[in-house]
Amino acid sequence: MDKVKEFKVVNKSVDKIDSMQLALGKPSFVADLVPEDALIIKMLGSPHSHARITSIDTSAAEAMPGVHCVLCHENSPRHLHLTAGQGYPEPSPYDTAVFDYKVRHVGDRVAAVAAETAEIAEAALEKIEVEYEVLEPVLSIEEALRDGSPVIHDEPDVSHPLPVPFQPEKNIVSEVGMKEGDLDHEMETADYTFDHFYETPYAQHVPIETHVSFAYLDAADRVVIVTSTQVPFHCRRIVAQALGMDVKKFRVIKPRIGGGFGSKQEMLLEDVCALMALRTRRCCFWQLTREENFRYGRTRHPINFRLRTAMTAEGVLTGIGMEAVCNTGAYGGHGLPVVGCCGSKVLPLYRWKHIDFDAKVVYTNLPVGGAYRGFGATQAYFALESQLDEMGHAIGMDPVEMRLKNHIQEGEGSPVFAALGEGKAGVEMTIGSCGLSECIKLGAEEIGWGRRTLPEEKTGRYRRGLGLATLMQGSSIPEIDMGAASIKMNEDGSFNLLFGATDLGTGADTVLAQIAAEELGTTVDMMLVYACDTDLTPFDVGAYASSTTYLSGEAVRKAAAKVKAQILGVAAEMMNKPIDELTVRDANVVAADGSEVTFSAVAVYSLYERNQFQIMDVASHITHKSPPPFSAHYVDVVVDTFTGKVKVEKYVAAIDCGTAINPKLAEGQTEGAVMNGVSYAICEEYLFDSKGRMTNANMQDYHIHSLRDKPKIKTILVPSYEDTGPFGAKSVSEISINGAAPAIGNAIFNATGARLRRFPFTPERVWRAIREQSTVPSPSPEAVLSI
């Protein structure tokens, strides 16, 4: 590929191609497309964290007028599978039945009803008689690992498709680790060592559209599933597996997705919709309520860390030991890949010589962990970047200098890349592009880092602090994930661009259209994008692992290059000129002598005039590396030391995502991820009662940040060029959610001298930390009364 950095379409902020229809409120989402006569599905969720269903009587519900089908474990197929959408065979256990005789968390599936109306379905749920043998629940990582703890997955048919250490009898989903050098020795001999524990909370994506799907039988009796999914092809495969049927029986269509952030990398409703459609021969529609979405939808895995580090007196980082225990909740889901990313996306950021990584995933009777933007890196960066701040503070080294001195550079590798993959070894890699130093410098300038003072220099009730975190992520899963695209030319010179990749609001359809238009020498408005429909579009693993631009984008570029070659071939025949004298420009084929034919003329010729054929091609792409984007995040916060309230005033994210295919969309990805990260860091957390029941399963008590809470956000795109990506691009979507928790935690320390190793940084938690750790004086009673 030519390293052309002057682009016509790429690296331009063209308008998002679906924005107009969405701004006008046109029917776009799954719920907008449901046929009027669809049956409504409602689910009976478990009231218990851990119980065996000893009897279930659905006869009264079935007898109700308007009820068409009631499903439970007694009348549904049992083929244990995995709901997480991943490459096949998956690095995760087959531990889920369509309906099971055991429930493993509050809100777990017990039964479902399809009825003429939602009211009838809800009334029918109340008529289902269930008797439970309530079992002792496992409600923490510690309880899960205790000898003699209740076994959550004691079903005899549970299995794992890959040879990983799966020990359900010990509530262990998996373990993964690596060693490099001699950390124990380094910890004994290094100038400075650190050893602390960190915890991250249960949190959720909270897309504004909850999970939603419907299914119906087409005229040939195939099951068509219309669903809000990030992984249409995985969804098709998993539904077939769960129901014990052939893949060819199913067609999955993804319209617009109302937000995903990883939550919809899951087959959550589609098996039930399909089975209901098969049983009733009616269209069956299911949308989760917001409460169900909290209880039954997926979450960010809470992870407990012990982090040990070593460095020289000069601030050279030498050793790191990360122990991570990940709570995946009731089902194995994405547990192993998530905890693997705690290592693979985090440890290589600095040049450690001695590395111990030791991670475990455990089952509990709590909500199920899933894929969530950041995917393990978010949790691990909280531990790493918090500790790095402590290390710098211990030797009086500025956090900026600390990072500039130690971060990975272009041309360097890390033993971590080869050691950690997805359920198997990873892929060796050297860094091809890294703009991190520039990110760090530009971010520092933008936030005004020069005015930063030390905690002990501050006075007064309101204390300002500045904090920094640096980050990397990846772009796709190398040697595993594949994306494909097809392009077909029409007689007006337009092109149908079809791919399996899924735009979940990110603007991927626009970005992929830009890549195709750039390669073809035309404009975005001539690209007719359609995605995704498993009957029509080529395969793609779907939207995850920061892969769409880098992986699917290169598939699109390759398909466009093949179509371009066909166009030039036809034009050569038309113009009677050698093909190597021809190029494409502004939707024309141009010869060396300046003569030209339009794309439209080429298409008309190829379709109607001579030697007719369809100008069309398909290309697939796999990647051999996962080039990291890099980023430096700075925050400016004010802490009210009387109340513990933290206000984030300004947030700067400087990011190297290679060539930004669409700078405005890349900034949008960054701003959205930053805001989500700030909300997660400041206030988001699942709360549970003593029985494991979530007590804040609504948007009032589980607050996500509104416009009222928004800090000033400044995004700085720092260009670099990744040779292996389409037109130099790397990923941008996930990385920027990772910075808020550590950067804000570091800023709170800078403001108050109090170090919080657990978030969200709620007023109570911050207030206690200040009282316990710092010398900030307590307010006088008079001052408190005056608040």
Next chain:
Amino acid sequence: MKRKINVEVNGEAHEREVEPRTLLVHFLREELGLTGTNVGCETSLCGACTVWLDGLAVKSCTQLAVQADGLSVTTIEGLSGNGRMHPLQEAFWEEHGLQCGYCTPGMVMAGAKLLEADPDPEEADIRAALKGNLCRCTGYHNIVRAVRRAAEGGS
């Protein structure tokens, strides 16, 4: 026991029989097929379902259809007309004020109501007016810019 209601929606009169418990948003989506108004939380907290009821921006997931009897309703579909987009819809498109677009109709209805009352709102006014409309994609950054752009274009 169904009740008869007369509602003017986007300038068109509708007479319908509805259950007293039918929510306004369900009446709009299911009875009239106006699916632009979305449901996100069913509890007035996310604002995806914002419409205008008798000239006020309300959350239609916690209004009953019978409460709209005799009143006029404007939805996102009614905001544009005669081949013209509302300036705020145009601004959302141009400023990249939406990503997934699920919150957008509610955001636009709340924002357009703000612009009606205050054609030149400061950022603080925009924050106050839209604080009841949640967006998880954009970080709100370009939503504020879109409202400002519509204000500047309109003045």
